[in-house]
Amino acid sequence: MASHVAGRKEQMEVNMLVRDPHICQSINQNHCNRKYFPDHRLPDNVVATMDAKTAFTGADFCLHAVPVQFSGSFLEGVADYVEPGLPFISLSKGLELNTLRMMSQIIPQTLKNSRQPYVALSGPSFALELMNKLPTAMVVASKDKKLAKAVQQLLASRNLRISTTSDVTGVEIAGALKNVLAIAAGIVEGLDLGNNSMAALVAQGCSEIRWLSTKMGAKSTTISGLSGTGDIMLTCFVSLSRNRTVGVRLGSGETLDDILSSMNQVAEGVSTAGAVIALAQKYNVKMPVLTAVARIIDNELTPQKAVLELMNLPQVEEV
Incomplete structure (x- = not known):
């Protein structure tokens, strides 16, 4: 800049x-x-x-x-x-x-x-x-x-x-949570789960970001704009993304410590993931994809088990 x-x-x-x-x-x-x-x-x-x-x-x-x-x-x-x-x-x-x-x-x-x-x-x-x-x-x-x-x-x-x-809140929440979603997208890539699952996961993540941000007072139009969907697409789908790279390596079986020690720049999504569970609880929003990333980073869940959990969620009406 x-x-x-x-x-x-x-x-x-x-x-x-x-x-x-x-x-x-x-x-x-x-x-x-x-x-x-x-x-x-x-x-x-x-x-x-x-x-x-x-x-x-x-x-x-x-x-x-x-x-x-x-x-x-x-x-x-x-x-x-x-x-x-x-x-x-x-x-x-x-x-x-x-x-x-x-x-x-x-x-x-x-x-x-x-x-x-x-x-x-x-x-x-x-x-x-x-x-x-x-x-x-x-x-x-x-x-x-x-x-x-x-x-x-x-x-x-x-x-x-x-x-x-x-809409400062919308821009900041979307900018923070898209990094966590990018880790999830990278995990899907690292596990070689295919394009269908990638598209489904990112769409679900976008919904979770919208649910939380609007509960916090943001406008839904912000989440569908440049700082929301635009930034999400770039960070989730392009290899230049540091957060996506972390996810790819996690999905491929590397440990988080080894990944972070080899990087010369900060992947903000790793730290932000820790805040997702607290925010989901505070605003009473179900965020299965983004909270799964937090649990993977905290070694509570393996990427493979996270996929099984997400696929076994109740099948409900789309919101």
Whole structure:
């Protein structure tokens, strides 16, 4: 996203706050993030820093891309440098374990500012394809329509369409749970269960996400839009998806520990799955596919037994 924004306007100064000194040096000296995008040159107006004060001073927007489970501790560390009017554009998808908080709750609560401007950015978008300037469409969600329009203008380009919505809950819940569904889709692939079961499982998962999100106050139209069905299709069916890859490897018989130790990026669905059972209970929603993923991750269920359980569920009227 830093590359995308910087590429739109040469005069725009884009500071990337990073943790790794080698990545920081690589970006500043070679205009390249050698860890994640070694074949892509970053615009000259992208500058990396490891100093939070430098990154935040004078900023007009903050693109927050820290994984959900680490966002609270990260924000605590930079809170002193965050202006109360600085808009946060969250790219992080998931639910915080134990608290079940969404990013729209984590950011203002951790910064101790209930009025911190907030926007959720979501939709079917692999970073690699955005870096390659392939056509992409996403959605920004904010309760503040004026802010949503401003972020739309900041991000929209010839290769990136940006829609707006006020349904923050729908966008965030769909963005979190689609990662769990992608693990389920990967398990089906890893077990080699075929296309029929894949289509049935993803359709059921979409319904479960809709049932829960609407109980939480979301609009059903959001779940059928870019941040819902659009993101679900991309994450469940394309091999670039980290969460789908975790599922494929689980279905193929690998252990979760071995899978996670071999990955250099976070698969948010693994952590978010732990929140699904609690949410299903809290809102009294039956979510057999997504809760099965949580039980597999917790070693309560094998992928093979999960399939048997799902196939033996009561056959009921479609809702």
